[in-house]
Amino acid sequence: MTKIDRYILILFARTILICFLSIGGVFVVFHAFSNLDDLIRLGNDSGSMTMALIGFYGPYMLMLFDWTAAIIALMSMLFTVGWLRRSGEMTALLAAGVHHGRILRPMLVMVVLVIVGQWGLREFVIPSYREVLTSKPDELRVARTQAMLPSYDKSSGIQIEGEGLYPSESKIDRPSFRLYASLPDYGDIIDGAAATWQPESDQLPAGYLITGVTRPARIDDLDSGIVNDRPVIMTRKALPFLQPGECFVATTLNIEVLRDNPRSTRMAGLAELIRRIRNGSVHSSKDLHTLLHDRMLRPPLDFCLVLLGLPLVVNRGDKGLFNVIGQAIGIVLLFFGLKTFSAAMASGGYFLTPALAAWVPLIVLGPLAYVRYREAQEQ
Structure with missing residues (x-):
């Protein structure tokens, strides 16, 4: 250098x-x-x-x-x-x-x-x-409790609801687990005072520890609930370390899936987005698929944005600086307008798949950015 x-x-x-x-x-x-x-x-x-x-x-x-x-x-x-x-x-x-x-x-x-x-x-x-x-x-x-998005676990037939979330504590306030699977001993709902998310360990699968169970009555006397040949609801009979009035519900729907906050989802890392989409227990929207592909292509697209403005940098001519900045702002608006339009098309299911919606800006602007880069190099 x-x-x-x-x-x-x-x-x-x-x-x-x-x-x-x-x-x-x-x-x-x-x-x-x-x-x-x-x-x-x-x-x-x-x-x-x-x-x-x-x-x-x-x-x-x-x-x-x-x-x-x-x-x-x-x-x-x-x-x-x-x-x-x-x-x-x-x-x-x-x-x-x-x-x-x-x-x-x-x-x-x-x-x-x-x-x-x-x-x-x-x-x-x-x-x-x-x-x-x-x-x-x-x-x-x-x-304070945050808004909660009721979510259905397709693998176990359980819909998770509650009064709200404490994300910092990974806890659901006053949870209601609605049972759509065939579990006659448990009725159609499990109500409790709180449910705390437990990650997968050597002893237990991932799921929620529900405390202060009020429905069904005498939860400690019930056998484990089996769905598709695997235990989904476990009581003190199967897990002696549980306290009276507690049970464990196995699910892969963690606290982040239940948060009713699109901003939180957009701040998730790429690895978390991939895990959420691969989770067969929960529905993944087209918006989430579009977000995943957009996140993967974000670095090259950001570099394209800079390359698109290179001719303005090296060849101002008689234009004033603020005139050039105005043109650069126009390029930025065109860039983000194309990204927004493609994402909206994919989210609405019009013509573009989520993957293609993320690639369209790069397909359209990538060659143009390279041409403008070569143009700047030769001046």
Whole structure:
């Protein structure tokens, strides 16, 4: 790496940082003033206002970076090259025989690093902060139930309902497990005070431990409920370590499946989305399939977005900087408009499958992005 490469790389990275901090600062100011009383109470409860703000807005900054990194990279390239032109350094480089493609190379390397970092945050970091990102400040102070989506387990014939969820505790408040399978000893429902999700272990399959069972009466005296030759409902007769009034219901429908919050689903990692779609016990919507394919193709699509704007970076002509930025915004709107239109077509079942809906933007824009990249290289 030459000295000029390092200079352009540092200038570009600094521009990205300034743009992101500017956007993040505006977001924090507007959001904080809209929730000022709740944030003050959250700070008083935690003992430190600074740590409370970092704990609450830190995950939001990660999510904001995931949403805007590609757009910020494109705009930062425009600002960086604009600065090189204004300072006369671009003229000196071109006069020395350095073509535009060589000048853009360190910035494209940085764009790749930004997209890789964006992918890492999206898949491994943001999913662990879903509780903060889907809650208001006052909801973090006091544990409150969140809305629950009743879900049917096709493999066991049980529909899981309840008053609400405590996601941080993996618990259902006042659960009602409706039994559609043939289990005459249990009637048609199991009611309890709470149901806690238990991951699969050596002793038990994955499922819910229901405490304070009120229906059916005398749950401890019942034998295990068998569906399709496998135990689905287990009582103290099968599991002596259970306390009186407890039973265990085997199911693969975990707390995340039951959350009635599309934002939480969109923040799930790729591995979790794959597991959910492969789970034969629960119905997977077309929206979920489209989201999976869109997530897989997100990195190359983000890089395509940057490549589409390269000719604007290297060939401004007599256009002003803000005129060029306006054209770049038009490219961004076209890019996301095509993605949104394809996803809507797949979700409604019109012409496009979920997989094809995710590929259409790349099929349409990929060749165009390559042509514009070659055009920028040759100038």
